[in-house]
Amino acid sequence: MDSSLFAHRSHALRSGRFSEPNRAYLLTTVTYGRVPIFTDWCAARLLVAEMRQAHDQQLVTSLxxxxxxxxxxWLVQLGSLPLPSLMQRIKSRSAIALRQAGVDHTEKVWQKGFHDHALRHDEDLQDVARYIVANPLRAGLVKRVGDYPLWDAAWL
Structure with a gap:
């Protein structure tokens, strides 16, 4: 595929992005080169700490x-911080924490951009949460959702 075409599409997707406070969003972001950095428990916990801090500072309600x-x-209810600013903060702060801890395996931690899906009012948040936490099961990483340690949901 022509990389300039992809770059154009990527920019077009970002240009229509709208951040609505108090709206639920499903956010997805990928490591640079899809390197499996988060098989390292310490690395994953550093990312969790950054997500928790965003929640504690009421930038989002982490669902x-x-x-x-x-x-x-990550399923969130957005606070006043726009989506691009939230994701830039999480990615930047987690990359710094990973480098400081010496668990960063690559020059870059995150790919540019992220995917967001604004949930419609008729979408059930708990159904979306169940879908999210079942990812390790669908990926064949575990036989039961409870066997995977790197997830959480507000409904526990």
Whole structure:
């Protein structure tokens, strides 16, 4: 595929992005080169700490998340911070924490951009959360959801 075509599409997707405070969003971001950085427990916990800090500072209400070896799925209710700023903060702060801890395996931690899906009002948040936390099961990483340690949901 022509990389300039992909870059154009990527920019087009970002240009229509809208951040609505108090709206639920499913966010997905991927490690650079899909390197499985988060098979390292310490690395994953550093990312969790950054997500928790965003929640504690009321930038988001974290509803559910799962950290896969090479990507993150995060269901949030957005606060006043726009989506691009939130994701830039999480990615930047987690990359710094990984480098400081010496667990960063690559020059770059995250790929540019992220995917967001604004949930419609008729979408059930708990159904979306169940789908998110079942990712390790569907990926064949575990036989039961409870066997995977890197997820959480508000409904526990």
């Amino acid at each position: 559910a998340w799962v950290i896969m070896p090479d990507h993150l799925h």
